[in-house]
Each structure stands twice: as structure tokens, then as C-alpha cells.
Amino acid sequence: MNKEELKRTLKKLFGNTGAIIGFVLLGFFIVIAIIAPYIAPPDIPQDMDLERANELIENYEPSNREEILARFDSFQEFNLGFYMQDYPLVKDVYESLQEYDKGNISLEEAKSSLQRLTDAYIVDISLLTQIEEDPGAVLKNIKNVYEKYKEYYERGIEVRNELDELSSLEGNNFLRKAKSMYNDFHDFYIESIDYNPYVMPKESLQNAPQPPSKEYPFGLSNGRDIYYGVVWGTRTAFQIGFSVVAFATFVGLLVGSIAAYFGGWVDEILMRITDIFLSIPFILSAMVLTTVLGTGIDKVMIAMMTFTWMSTARLIRGNILQAKNEQYVLAARALGVPDWKIIIVHILPNTIFPVIIQATMRIGTMVITASGLSFLGLGAPQGYADWGSILSFARNWMLGGGDTAFQYWYTIVFPGTAMVLFVLGWNLVGDALRDIFDPKNRM
Helix, strand or coil, X not given: CCHHHHHHHHHHHHCCHHHHHHHHHHHHHHHHHHHHHHHCCCCCCCCHHHHHHHHHHHCCCHHHHHHHHHHHHHHHHHHHHHHHHHHHHHHXXXXXXXXXXXXXXXXXXXXXXXXXXXXXCCCCCCHHHHHHHCHHHHHHHHHHHHHHHHHHHHHHHHHHHXXXXXXXXXXXXXXXXXXXXXXXXXXXXXXXXXXXXXXXXXXXXXXCCECCCCCCCCCEECCEEHHHHHHHHHHHHHHHHHHHHHHHHHHHHHHHHHHHHHCHHHHHHHHHHHHHHHHCCHHHHHHHHHHHHCXXXXXXXXXXXXXXXXXXXXXXHHHHHHHCCCHHHHHHHHCCCCHHHHHHHHHHHHHCHHHHHHHHHHHHHHHHHHHHHHHCCCCCCCCECCHHHHHHHHHHCCCEECCXXXXXXXXXHHHHHHHHHHHHHHHHHHHHHHHHHCHHHHC
């Protein structure tokens, strides 16, 4: 596409009413995704010692010095102290189990060593029985424990050295070092508690929905803030849509272009594999795979990526079959241009537009599919900021209760509206692109 064609295409695109509406909707969701931490701030857990130290640092006076050191020391002792204390024990038991795995010590000796960890409540007592049935699994379990304790032990040594260094400083040097240590400690604390801002905060122990209020503008469902879930669910939607479609498009382009360009037995094998995947019902296969892999957004995306590349492969194959005998391709071959370069540089740029249109319209479809899996309990884990997960909370309340039908309307209207508008935005843009690149309309 030359500059003149590009200018004409953009003029048509931004002159298309549907495209403008689609871009406005997508722009709105992009802004929401970017500012989510500000309009729906996550309730980040705080360590009391760290926050008190931060207050003293922000309002620093020389008299605060000793309390800052004491607070940092208390944080280190509470979060790392027992790891440092028990690390030698964990290391000794892990080494004993390695010796048992090599056959150098008896089962009774291994169990006796392992019991030291169960007595210290570091591992579950069930491992004493499991070691008789599956010693490999027990060794793997203890290895994970050992690696965690080793990491935290080494981190504790580093922190101890930093505290010793901090205690030797005065004035501005002390203040700069204290600020740096607070930031490091805060990051470590958030990482150590495995905090995830995408988990909707539990605001109430009451499962029954609570109507919109000043504090919770979209209401509560299953005790969780719907507003928070809808806002952060925007990020989840983009993550799913872009990741799945990008992967499916890449694999489809790879398979389809190789099959079409080389033809023969390569084409036959790749297309039969594609047909096998196409013969499997998509929703059913995704449900089975998520059941096997377990719940979680990453598992949902893996399942969807596995079964969404085939239509792209068939589409690009058909386009390349038409293009590979064009004069510019034959000329490139005659000049000895490598096959991969012919495909990437000469063929794909002239055949990829239908794939781009398809990808644009599939982003919304992937979000609906992921939401459907979450609604069925096979997608995002409970409480995750995902529109389908929020709708799954509303499953038991959709028809209302008592004599009032749909009295819990807010449990489905807000996440449902977000999903509809998100999908509509992508579809409008995709429709506009299809109309613009349709050969009949370009005459």
C-alpha cells in the first residue's frame, strides 16, 4: 500500500460513522484500563511497621532515627526471622531426603528426618505417610520448601547487612538510605504475600446482593464490589483479547502461509491437522482443557489459544494460493530471493488485510468466550476481576427474589453493559475495515 492508498484508506475509515463510534468506545475502555488504579484504587495490604517507618521518614527529624531503625528491624524479624532461624533445619532435612533418594539411608531414617519439619509445623504431617508411597513427590515438595527458605534466608542476610549500614549513617545520608530501604521492603512485602490487584475486595460477608450506594456505586454481589470488578475487568478483557488473538493470528499465519506456499505434501499434512482441530467443537474443547489445566485466566487463554488459530490458517492459505503465482512473486523467485523472504516481504503484505479484519472482530468474540467459561465456573477464579466472573455471582439472583422480579438488576446490568459495549466497539471497527478493504468497494 503506497502513501496515496493509505491516505484514501484513512479518510474512508475516519469518515465511517460506525468506525468513529467504535473508536470512541474502544478509546473509552483504553482510558478506563489505564486509569483503573486511580478510579478504583486497590486495597493494598500494609505492614504496620513499614507504614510507621514511612511516616517517620516523610516527616524526618533526627529524633526519629532510632524508631525508624527499630521499625525496620521489627519488619525484618517478623517477615524473615523464622526463615533465617529454620533454614539450617530445612536444608539438613532436604539433604537427608536426597540421600534417601540415592539409596544411601533407610526409609526410617528419612522419615525421622522429615518428622523434624512436621514437628516444627513447616510441612504437613501427611508427608510422613506419602513418603512411603511416593517418595519422589515428597522430595519435590521439600525441594520447593528448601528453595523458598533459602531465598528468604539470603534475603534476610542482605536486609541485616543493609540495616547495619543504615545504623552507621547520619543526616541526609541516613534519610536517603532509609527511603531506598522502605521502597525495597515494601516491594518485597507485596511480593511475599502474593498480592493480586485483580482480585475483587471482599467488602461484606453477606452473599446476597446489596444495591448501589454512595460507597459502592454499582452495588455488591457475593460481598464483592461490582464497580471495582467492572473497572479492573477492562484490563482483563484487553489482556485476554489481545493475547489470544495475537497468538492465534501468528500461528494461523505461520501454518497457512507455509502450507499454501510450498503446497504438495506439506500443504496436505498441515491442512489435515487443521481439519482435525476444526472438527472439535470449540466451546466443548475449551471446557475440557480448562478442566484439565485448572481455573485461572492464564489457563483460559491457553485453552482458547489452542483452538482458535485454524480459521486464520485457512483464510491466509486461500489468499496466498491466489497470490503466489502473481508476477511479482515469480520475479522474486527468478532472482533467487529466499522463500521466507518472499513470504514475509512480498506475499503477506498483499494478503494480510482480511486477516487483520478477522483479528479485529475476533477480539470481542474471545472476551465473550472467556466470560462464558468464567460464568460456567471454568474460567477466572472466584473473585477475579472478570466480567464473566461477576456475572457468575449473579447467577442465583438474576430473577430477583420474593415478589419483585429483577430486583437485583445491578448484578448483571453493569458487567453486561461493559461487555456489550466492548464487543460492539471492536465489531464496528472490524466492519468498517471490511467495507474499506472489500475489493467491490475499492473500484
